[in-house]
Amino acid sequence: MSLNEGIHSQKQHMDVGQRLRTIKHVVLILSGKGGVGKSSVTAQLALSLVQANFKVGVLDIDLCGPSIPRMLGLDGKKIHQASAGWVPVFADEEQRLACMSIGFLLPDKNSSVVWRGPKKNAMIKQFLTDVYWGELDFLLIDTPPGTSDEHLSVLEYLQEWSPDGAVLVTTPQGVSLSDVRKEYNFCMKVGLNVLGIIENMSGFQSNFVASILQECTNVFSTGGGEAMAKEFNINFLGKVPIDPSLTLFLDQAPQSGSSEKDSNNKSPDGQGSFEDMIRRYQECKLSSIFSDIIGKLTSSTSNGSV
């Protein structure tokens, strides 16, 4: 399905509540500043939740810069239309990880989405009303930076359904923290529950320097997010260090749907399966940090148990 078909196919409008009835928890990933790792945190939360045997959906509402498809190794996949609605892209055959992003609707990787607010809002509404998610334990919503149209719209449409809350992502340096304070105030103003803060890029995790050079390798220093969590009395979910192997992992996620000319992006072992991706993620040092984080997260989402 192409972008234009997508915008104009308004056949099966259900309301958001009806559509999301089969989803147990909805969590938004927010941060005021761009590039702090919302998408990579979303991707890792999704992988960790799948590992913990949850069924997970990821909705990417960053319409102008969708990164989720690449990070989950789904570049080049297409959305299909079924009678029940748009079928999201599944990362695996057992359909444990479903994903929806505007990236799947674009004709090629160079095309830009130059849209003003109202058009973006309409697209987000369609994502919420037309996508057939099926039974899900968690729906993670990855957002663009800021506190503007996309955020207001998604919350407006989710209002009656009331999402579980938001996870705020920050990096430790002052510039980023000041934007996260804005995002926290945004959550307060719109009445969105804050599930916790993740401090990303906190210190430097590297195989060869970590132990000797703790002091000099704090690229963006460390601890700022934790201090802020204390100040506002928010749950601190964890510190995630910079790990170059993770960037590599997300960047080189085997693109199962990619065309031949992208074949040089494939991982050296040539394996493109989702199992393989999960296995490789488990080998990353960060996966243990994220399993702690989802432990805290699942206990703070409503009811705790799923």
Place this chain on the structure above:
Amino acid sequence: MSTKESNVPKDANEHCPGPESESAGKDDACAGCPNQQICATTAKGPDPERTEVLVGIKHKILILSGKGGVGKSTFTSQFAFALSSDEDLEVGVVDVDICGPSIPKIMGCENEQIHTSGKGWTPVYIQDNLSVMSIGFMLPSNDDAVIWRGPKKNGLIKQFLKDVDWCDESRPLDFLLFDTPPGTSDEHLSIVQFLRESQITGAVLITTPQEVALQDVRKEIDFCRKAKIPILGVVENMAGFVCPNCHGESKIFYPTTGGAKSLCDELGIPLLGSIPLDPSIGKACDFGSSFVDTNPDSPATKAYQSIIKNIFSIIDPK
């Protein structure tokens, strides 16, 4: 975007007055058109009153990137500091990132206020020849969120261009740098629209080496081509990390697809330079100081200087 016809959306009603027209969205022909709301809320055309002020500004440069957090504001501020070290140049910076203004903090003028005079808003002067305008100066507290939809943001951007007293008649600005938010949306479209009359000199695109960021830069290049903004070149930020103590180099953002260089080769755009990741850049930004002045020996400073030289070889500063 040149002719009226090409701007009419494919799904528009018959007799569409064109989205540029004064009656767009309000015309009889617009009733029931799927684009009616967009047309009606869009600001139209260049502002006739004050465009001549911006015409007096020699170079208007946009700092763009599809992805957030790649260093647009950092680059803007360091570029501005470096330009203003030449006392003959008058430099202005507009922060059009309405929801996440970082420029006041990065340039060390966080608690300043905007003053109003008979001529309009007076920007904050950091040096005699360096002035800054940002929504950050107007917020009651640093923690306040600006929860605005597009049209309200466009209104403020228009005021930044129209109501700010950027220059004395005797000394017009040589450079006005626009720091933008990530993406290709309201803010970007508005600037392009407001500056149509007075011409944008060009855009500098910032990226980091990994494919996830390059993906978004491709979109930004597509945007520039659609909006007819000349691209001055691409700056690759956070390319490699040199540990200040052990001088071991590691790649934090690994260029899995060849980095900015292969992107530039592919799309025929000049690569202005690569700036290595240096923790003192982050510190300089947190303290609001000029990194280039405080760390003259860092490899990153040299990268900045060569990038500015490259930009000057494309546009004439004087």
